[in-house]
Amino acid sequence: LDIRLALTGFGNVGQGLATLLDxxxxxxxxxxxxxxxxxxxxxxxxxxxxxxxxxxxxLLEAKEQAGTVSAHSxxxxxxxxSDFLDRAQAHILVEAASxxxxxxxxxxxxxxxxxxxxxxxxxxxxxxLALHFRELMENASRRGLQVQYSATVGAPVPSLQIAxxxxxxxxxxxxxxxxxxxxxxxxxxxxxxxxxxEGVRQAQEMGIAETDPTLDVDGWDAAAKVAIVxxxxxGADLRIGDVDRVGIRxxxxxxxxxxxxxxxxxxxxxxAERTEAGVTAWVRPERRPLDDPLGRLRGDAMGIVFFxxxxxxxxxxxDPSGESGGISTAMTVxxxxxxxxxxxxxxxxxxx
Amino acid sequence: LDIRLALTGFGNVGQGLATLLDxxxxxxxxxxxxxxxxxxxxxxxxxxxxxxxxxxxxLLEAKEQAGTVSAHSxxxxxxxxSDFLDRAQAHILVEAASxxxxxxxxxxxxxxxxxxxxxxxxxxxxxxLALHFRELMENASRRGLQVQYSATVGAPVPSLQIAxxxxxxxxxxxxxxxxxxxxxxxxxxxxxxxxxxEGVRQAQEMGIAETDPTLDVDGWDAAAKVAIVxxxxxGADLRIGDVDRVGIRxxxxxxxxxxxxxxxxxxxxxxAERTEAGVTAWVRPERRPLDDPLGRLRGDAMGIVFFxxxxxxxxxxxDPSGESGGISTAMTVxxxxxxxxxxxxxxxxxxx
Numbered sequence: 001l002d003i004r005l006a007l008t009g010f011g012n013v014g015q016g017l018a019t020l021l022d023x024x025x026x027x028x029x030x031x032x033x034x035x036x037x038x039x040x041x042x043x044x045x046x047x048x049x050x051x052x053x054x055x056x057x058x059l060l061e062a063k064e065q066a067g068t069v070s071a072h073s074x075x076x077x078x079x080x081x082s083d084f085l086d087r088a089q090a091h092i093l094v095e096a097a098s099x100x101x102x103x104x105x106x107x108x109x110x111x112x113x114x115x116x117x118x119x120x121x122x123x124x125x126x127x128x129l130a131l132h133f134r135e136l137m138e139n140a141s142r143r144g145l146q147v148q149y150s151a152t153v154g155a156p157v158p159s160l161q162i163a164x165x166x167x168x169x170x171x172x173x174x175x176x177x178x179x180x181x182x183x184x185x186x187x188x189x190x191x192x193x194x195x196x197x198e199g200v201r202q203a204q205e206m207g208i209a210e211t212d213p214t215l216d217v218d219g220w221d222a223a224a225k226v227a228i229v230x231x232x233x234x235g236a237d238l239r240i241g242d243v244d245r246v247g248i249r250x251x252x253x254x255x256x257x258x259x260x261x262x263x264x265x266x267x268x269x270x271x272a273e274r275t276e277a278g279v280t281a282w283v284r285p286e287r288r289p290l291d292d293p294l295g296r297l298r299g300d301a302m303g304i305v306f307f308x309x310x311x312x313x314x315x316x317x318x319d320p321s322g323e324s325g326g327i328s329t330a331m332t333v334x335x336x337x338x339x340x341x342x343x344x345x346x347x348x349x350x351x352x
Numbered sequence: 353l354d355i356r357l358a359l360t361g362f363g364n365v366g367q368g369l370a371t372l373l374d375x376x377x378x379x380x381x382x383x384x385x386x387x388x389x390x391x392x393x394x395x396x397x398x399x400x401x402x403x404x405x406x407x408x409x410x411l412l413e414a415k416e417q418a419g420t421v422s423a424h425s426x427x428x429x430x431x432x433x434s435d436f437l438d439r440a441q442a443h444i445l446v447e448a449a450s451x452x453x454x455x456x457x458x459x460x461x462x463x464x465x466x467x468x469x470x471x472x473x474x475x476x477x478x479x480x481l482a483l484h485f486r487e488l489m490e491n492a493s494r495r496g497l498q499v500q501y502s503a504t505v506g507a508p509v510p511s512l513q514i515a516x517x518x519x520x521x522x523x524x525x526x527x528x529x530x531x532x533x534x535x536x537x538x539x540x541x542x543x544x545x546x547x548x549x550e551g552v553r554q555a556q557e558m559g560i561a562e563t564d565p566t567l568d569v570d571g572w573d574a575a576a577k578v579a580i581v582x583x584x585x586x587g588a589d590l591r592i593g594d595v596d597r598v599g600i601r602x603x604x605x606x607x608x609x610x611x612x613x614x615x616x617x618x619x620x621x622x623x624a625e626r627t628e629a630g631v632t633a634w635v636r637p638e639r640r641p642l643d644d645p646l647g648r649l650r651g652d653a654m655g656i657v658f659f660x661x662x663x664x665x666x667x668x669x670x671d672p673s674g675e676s677g678g679i680s681t682a683m684t685v686x687x688x689x690x691x692x693x694x695x696x697x698x699x700x701x702x703x704x
Contacts, residue, residue, distance in 0.1 A: 020662075028521065150518075156663040158510075158518030165517055166502075166510030168694070169380065169686045291650075293669060296643045310372075310683050311508040312673035317645060321664035331662050334521045342520070 001346050004039035004051070005337065006090035006119070008110045009097035010059070010069050012207050013124045013151070014041065016330030017094065018056035024334070025056075033348030034341050036334075040088025046070025047079040049087045081106070085113045092340065094333055096124035098211050101220060101240050104131045111147075115139055120344075122336045123149040124329060130224035130240040133231040146343070148336035153225045153232075154179040155329040156318040159304045163233040170308045172233050174273030177304035178294050179225040181208040181325065182216035183248045183268040185300045187285075191256045191265065196249075208300050208325035218247035219268065219283040226270035226281045229304075234272070236279040243270075244282035251285050259287050265295055293317060300325075353698050356391035356403070357689065358442035358471070360462045361449035362411070362421050364559050365476045365503070366393065368682030369446065370408035376686070377408075385700030386693050388686075392440025398422025399431040401439045433458070437465045444692065446685055448476035450563050453572060453592050456483045463499075467491055472696075474688040475501040476681060482576035482592040485583040498695070500688035505577045506531040506654045507681040508670040514658065515585040522660045524585050526625030529656035530646050531577040533560040533677065534568035535600045535620040537652045539637075543608045543617065548601075560652050560677035570599035571620065571635040578622035578633045581656075586624070588631040595622075596634035603637050611639050617647055645669060652677075 007014055021036055029035050037053030045068035048054055054074060062072040070077040079087070093114035095107050104127030111128050114121050121140065123129060128136055129149055140147045150160045154177065163172065178184050185208065186199030194202075200217070203209040215221050223243035230236050248268055259266050264287045272281035288295030293315035294303050303317030320328060341347050359366055373388055381387050389405030397420035400406055406426060414424040422429040431439070445466035447459050456479030463480050466473050473492065475481060480488055481501055492499045502512045506529065515524065530536050537560065538551030546554075552569070555561040567573050575595035582588050600620055611618050616639045624633035640647030645667035646655050655669030672680060693699050 024521065156666065158514045158666065158668070161513055161517040162510050162668070165513040165691060166687065168690045169376065170683060291642065291648045293645075293648070293671075296645070296648055298643075308673075310673055310675040310679050311670065312675075312680070313671040314508065314510065314668070315670070316510070316514070316666070316668045318663065318667070319645075319665040321660075321662055323662040323664075327662050328664070331522060335518065338520045339517060 001033060002035045002037055003092065003341055003346060004037050004088070004090040005092050005094050006040040006085060006088035006114070007038055007094045007096060008042045008107070009095070009125065010041055010043040010063055011096070011098060011211070012324065012326030013096040013329045013333065015060060015063065016324070016326035017096070017333055018059050019327060020330050020334055022056040028338070032338060032341070034346055036337065039090050040084060041069045042080060042084050043069050046075060046077040047084050048072040048075045049079070049084070050074045051089060081109060082113055085110070085117055090119055092120045092122055092337060094122045094124065094337070095128070096333070099125050099215065100127045101130055101224065104128045108132065111136065112139070115143055115145055118143065118145065120146040120340055121148070122333055122340065123147065124151040124333050126152045126224045126228065129228045133228065134237040146340050148340050149228065150336050151329050151332040153229050154302045154304065155332040156320065157302050157304050158316050159229055160232055162306065162314060162316055167306060167308055167311070167314070170311050173307045173309060174271065175229065175233065175304055175306045176269050176271035176294070177226070178267050178297055178302050179270045179304070180216055180222040180268060181300040181302055182210070182213070183222070184297070184302065186217065187248060187251065187256065187266055187268065188299045190253055191260055203300070206300060206325055217249055219245040222268060222270040222283045226272050226283060230272035230279050230281050234274055234279045238279060238281055242281065244284070246284040248285055264289050267294055269294070353385060354387045354389055355444065355693060355698060356389050356440070356442040357444050357446050358392040358437060358440035359390055359446045359448060360394045360459070361447070361477065362393055362395040362415055363448070363450060363563070364676065364678030365448040365681045365685065367412060367415065368676070368678035369448070369685055370411050371679060372682050372686055374408040380690070384690060384693070386698055388689065391442050392436060393421045394432060394436050395421050398427060398429040399436045400424040400427040401431070401436070402426045403441060433461060434465055437462070437469055442471055444472045444474055444689060446474045446476065446689070447480070448685070451477050451567065452479045453482055453576065456480045460484065463488065464491070467495055467497055470495065470497065472498040472692055473500070474685055474692065475499065476503040476685050478504045478576045478580065481580045485580065486589040498692050500692050501580065502688050503681050503684040505581050506656065507684040508672065509654050509656050510668050511581055511656045512584055514666060514668055518666065519658060519660055519663070522663055525659045525661060526623065527581065527585065527656055527658045528621055528623035528646070530619050530649055530654050531622045531656070532568055532574040532620060533652040533654055534562070534565070535574070536649065536654065538569065539600060539603065539608065539618055539620065540651050542605055543612055555652070558652060558677055569601055571597040574620060574622040574635045578624050578635060582624035582631050582633050586626055586631045590631060590633060594633065596636070598636040600637055616641050619646055621646070
């Protein structure tokens with residue numbers, strides 16, 4: 001079965017998606033019986049569209065050579081918005097434009113436009129979820145459409161899959177996590193003697209930093225993620241602004257050294273819990289012992305711990321491979337696409 | 353919607369299931385729109401059956417007072433096998449009889465009988481999977497029936513949910529885990545100065561030891577689990593006898609102390625990997641550093657690490673709550689029941 005994807009945004013994640021479709025496209029066809037095709041890709045300068053599917057490698061070449069996919073042989077400079085969605089005729093919108101926590105645009109308009117056109121949605125960009133979570137889910141549910149977003153909450157960490165599938169029937173009391181790779185990398189680098197600026201630069205080179213680093217270091221990215229997970233697992237309707245937020249700018253080398261001498265480490269922890277007054281969430285630097293599931297993590301590793309009844313504390317952590325952050329996030333977009341296709345009955349039964 | 357469960361086996365797990373149905377039954381009805389009813393429960397001496405559903409508390413009382421559910425007011429001494437399945441008229445068989453790795457009986461006959469009667473199956477007992485994995489899956493698949501078994505592979509560890517949902521589309525190269533709580537408890541206790549026998553007794557008191565402790569300490573239980581996970585994630589057809597197996601009887605207090613002095617710990621590790629020659633699996637004691645995702649675990653904690661491309665190493669670990677092992681395993685049986693009901697479209701859409 002052919003599944004047409006419309007992709008908005010062709011930065012780290014979008015390019016990672018093209019790379020992975022080139023690498024794994026044949027495997028997925030063989031393993032799951034689905035051919036994933038990019039029928040449209042939009043970036044700031046325009047778009048490329050082809051109902052037969054755009055060749056991923058030539059998209060990457062157009063981007064590298066001309067800075068935009070609209071320079072592709074199937075490119076249309078200036079093509080955007082509704083016109084783009086109409087022409088791409090996709091089954092699924094993959095929204096991966098850069099995150100904007102002010103008005104979530106242009107992502108929010110793309111998402112709403114996709115739902116109006118009966119497309120399912122897979123999100124890599126957090127804005128729409130951090131500002132309009134419940135509205136979005138209710139809109140999709142009313143139309144019988146799916147919205148998947150596991151790429152937005154600390155991409156490779158299987159937070160949502162664990163909450164949804166492994167903890168169904170259990171009580172989730174609270175959860176906490178290291179959900180932002182950049183600040184974790186900066187804190188680890190500073191603990192090892194690097195400066196704050198060097199740490200930020202390393203994270204940028206690893207492809208894990210947001211385009212605007214203040215979104216990372218001031219805790220906005222972690223706040224968005226904790227709100228999204230809390231909305232998902234607690235049925236809450238938190239917005240990013242509802243999360244108490246302290247970033248890492250105030251963490252000093254002396255504090256990091258002191259923690260280390262006590263056998264602990266300072267981590268930017270994001271936490272949410274159910275209380276009698278409702279769901280509360282915060283982000284702030286905290287000390288954690290080294291035998292804590294989060295305290296042992298280093299560098300760009302991430303993780304989450306769910307505190308549950310009766311199963312206890314369930315932790316999931318990721319020590320990333322050497323691949324770039326864009327590839328890793330793109331893989332989690334593909335996982336959402338494949339799960340969505342499976343739940344819709346589009347895939348062949350498979351064993352893996 | 354009423355969902356009738358037939359339960360075979362009323363030991364730790366079966367009694368835990370009755371306890372949890374009493375505790376959470378109303379919650380599940382409200383949250384998922386399903387009423388889970390025990391329409392039949394069988395133990396060695398007979399069974400109790402009621403299509404309207406057996407009261408969980410009175411089943412626990414009958415077991416405690418008379419040693420068998422057949423003493424219940426709906427009890428039928430000597431009722432077993434096909435007659436039991438015919439009378440319970442269940443949607444789902446929950447197979448939780450004690451594990452037997454010789455011929456997997458009586459579980460295997462119950463499972464085959466349930467499939468013949470168009471029942472889905474949820475397994476808490478490992479025998480059928482450790483001896484007949486592929487045959488069982490093919491039999492169920494041919495009939496359009498589901499077999500769920502997440503309770504059998506280190507119950508609260510979300511191994512199968514991560515492999516199935518979070519790693520769909522990724523390459524799983526290998527995995528390793530601490531999958532047996534009893535041996536982990538024994539090794540931890542010995543590291544802290546207890547004797548081997550004291551460690552085994554502690555595990556029995558915690559309700560995590562197999563009825564026959566040699567299944568734990570000689571690595572049979574871990575071998576069954578690694579075979580089942582390998583079959584599931586690699587599409588293999590390993591039997592328990594295909595797993596190279598060394599238990600913990602040979603681990604000395606001196607070795608444990610030596611490891612500890614080096615900042616490491618000895619764990620009974622179970623591992624499987626894809627090789628050019630096929631899928632191989634083993635169980636054996638190994639040293640792990642304390643900042644390893646498995647090395648940091650203590651007591652009856654368990655965990656698994658998937659080595660994947662491109663997402664890196666994904667670890668899931670569980671630090672259990674104080675509840676007994678039977679309750680914990682029973683909760684994972686209920687999770688399988690609820691996921692199965694959801695995939696069948698029996699539940700109401702929910703938000704968790």
